[in-house]
Amino acid sequence: MNLFRNRNFNIFLAVQALSVAGDSFSTVAIPLLVLHATGSVVQMGLLTGLSGAASLVTGVFAGHLVDRVDRRRLLIGCDLARAALYAAIPLVWMAGPQIWLLYVIVPLGAALGMVFQVAYVAVVPSLVEPDQITQANGRLYAIYAVGGIGGPALVGVISQAFGPVVAIGVDAVTFVVSALGLMLIRLRPAAAAPADRGGLLEGARFLWRHPVMRSLTILLTFFIFLTAGVDDVLIYHLKHDLGQNDDAVGLVLACAAVGAIVGAPLIGRIRKAIGFGNTWVSATTLSGLAMGGVGLATGVPAVAVLMALFVLGTAVAGICSQSFRQEVTPSHLLGRVTAAFWTVHYVLGPAGAALLTLGAAEYGVATVTVVAGAGCVLVSLSGLLTPMRRPLPPS
Known part of the structure; x- marks a missing residue:
């Protein structure tokens, strides 16, 4: 079935x-809320780090849960729970800034x-046929990027006009609408699974035994270490440094996000032309070079272009690695x-x-963006020394 006709x-x-x-x-709104209330980039980083730690801990059991329950219902439940969490922020904030609440809600979210x-x-x-996975992921990334363009721009305007706490309230509403949409889809029945009770370790064993997935996992561990705080540093x-207001951040x-729109439709053809490994290495190298230039840029247009290149590289690399893993x-x-x-x-x-x-x-x-960007390039080029470099079947 053609993807455009797949309801x-x-x-x-x-x-x-x-x-x-x-x-x-x-x-965007939560770092802005912290910055407005405390003026501290360190607290922004702590919240980002705490959020990452919560994701890490959750990853221990998330895969086992996903493989054992109805996946559609699980998606709906996650959306509704996040709607309730983020709705609590503007409600509690009516009594005044409550930074402690963010340290509870952000990790749970x-x-x-x-x-x-x-x-x-x-x-x-x-949802799609096996030979459509890369194309489907490319469309998802492109559509995500379109939403990502409107979202940050709108949150910047709302934050500037009404404050970031109102933008977080709007966020809660979007999760409700998403849940309602998910109730309308139907998934193709999966083949009967073998009787196994392995949890996260079963997934880890698969990664370790697959030479390409093993290399990719190791390289991404270091790449994400170097880039996890990029949004906080950018803001x-x-x-x-540049004295801009909230709507400039959103802009x-x-x-x-334009970088993802540009990269997503090209990924299928690029991967077929130069192979999985070369695609991933080229894309992450581009991201590293762009990140290195962000802190040196002294104007908003230059920062915007460099961030578009950074996102272009991470989008292409992300689509490529996710599609390969699904295949x-x-x-x-x-x-x-x-x-x-x-995890x-x-x-x-x-x-x-x-x-x-x-x-x-x-x-x-x-200083930190140049160092981190150079580190990203070194990590990326290391992929040429791994099994990722070997020719792979086309997607």
């Missing part, structure tokens, strides 16, 4: 575009987000393999976010 996939595509727009609200993301990856092969650079992040992993293991993959390569993310923001406060954004 279930197209509904899924639409509600996920809305969901990612909502995610961008919290991604991240944990639910981790479960949602694992389930989302496992659901895609149940700090625009607000502190830059919206422009950055080589048996359906009954996909939740656990995805959870193990993300392992996010293990250093919280520390990376904390160090990046601490470094920005101590040594300046320019």
